[in-house]
Amino acid sequence: MNNSFDKYQKRRLRSSYLSVIVSIALVLFLVGILGVIVLKTNSITKHFKEKVAITVFLNDNAKNKDVETLQAELRKKEYAKKVTYISKDEAAKIYSADIGEDFLEFLGENPLKNAIDISLKSEFVTPEIMAEIEKELVIRSIVAEVTYDKPLIELLSKNINRLSFWMLIFSALFALIAVVLINSSIRLSVYSKRFTIKTMQMVGATKSFIRRPFIWQSIKLGVIGALVSIVSLLILISYLNKNIPELELFSDVNMLGIVFVAIIGLGILITWLSTFFATQRFLNLRTDELYY
Numbered sequence: 001m002n003n004s005f006d007k008y009q010k011r012r013l014r015s016s017y018l019s020v021i022v023s024i025a026l027v028l029f030l031v032g033i034l035g036v037i038v039l040k041t042n043s044i045t046k047h048f049k050e051k052v053a054i055t056v057f058l059n060d061n062a063k064n065k066d067v068e069t070l071q072a073e074l075r076k077k078e079y080a081k082k083v084t085y086i087s088k089d090e091a092a093k094i095y096s097a098d099i100g101e102d103f104l105e106f107l108g109e110n111p112l113k114n115a116i117d118i119s120l121k122s123e124f125v126t127p128e129i130m131a132e133i134e135k136e137l138v139i140r141s142i143v144a145e146v147t148y149d150k151p152l153i154e155l156l157s158k159n160i161n162r163l164s165f166w167m168l169i170f171s172a173l174f175a176l177i178a179v180v181l182i183n184s185s186i187r188l189s190v191y192s193k194r195f196t197i198k199t200m201q202m203v204g205a206t207k208s209f210i211r212r213p214f215i216w217q218s219i220k221l222g223v224i225g226a227l228v229s230i231v232s233l234l235i236l237i238s239y240l241n242k243n244i245p246e247l248e249l250f251s252d253v254n255m256l257g258i259v260f261v262a263i264i265g266l267g268i269l270i271t272w273l274s275t276f277f278a279t280q281r282f283l284n285l286r287t288d289e290l291y292y
Contacts, residue, residue, distance in 0.1 A: 024225025
């Protein structure tokens with residue numbers, strides 16, 4: 001009879017552990033997907049921002065020495081990622097290729113100007129900063145005009161700020177849901193051992209001594225659940241990368257490393273806190289309250 005009961009208890013225990021692992025793995029898998037989306041969104045945003053350029057058109061009478069000095073100064077600027085000089089002849093070839101015909105044949109002369117393209121670092125691509133850069137450049141004597149796509153910059157900044165806000169709200173909400181779900185699974189696991197906890201307490205065991213094995217067991221389950229979620233996430237990313245290579249999901253290994261470390265850390269943290277408070281609750285209960 002005792003052997004049958006022991007086997008039944010072990011099956012219940014294994015079932016309880018399995019449900020906790022599955023719950024943790026599922027929640028952390030969804031958190032991992034969200035983390036990849038958030039970090040990849042930042043990467044994509046940075047990529048598009050760094051495609052933005054300010055074009056500085058130069059006066060026809062600008063001396064080569066002055067132009068070279070300006071280029072050297074621009075390359076030292078904190079906001080400059082890349083500085084490229086484009087002569088009026090190069091610009092004419094590019095424009096002719098774009099329209100599919102040689103416009104110089106009709107005009108007889110090249111109306112374009114020598115120019116310097118400044119590609120900006122992503123953090124400097126905002127309407128305010130770019131307006132300040134324009135003011136700084138336009139006052140130079142060799143500069144004829146400074147241009148960039150102002151409507152595009154304003155639209156880009158507005159949409160990125162809006163997207164960042166909603167991603168932050170969604171991330172916070174999802175993190176809260178993750179904590180609640182994992183906490184519920186851990187509490188149910190500890191609840192099944194409430195009588196064991198109270199028995200250990202009645203024979204003189206300290207609260208920290210009683211909590212310790214429960215916390216270590218939960219942390220192990222959290223790590224296993226996290227590893228399961230990471231493997232599942234890798235399978236999903238591999239599938240998406242194969243079918244939608246444009247996403248370049250494996251292009252940033254550091255990004256994936258951050259997500260995986262965060263998943264493991266979150267699994268450990270949530271299971272530790274949940275187990276601590278769950279065991280604390282049952283340690284503070286009276287014996288007659290264990291049946292409710």
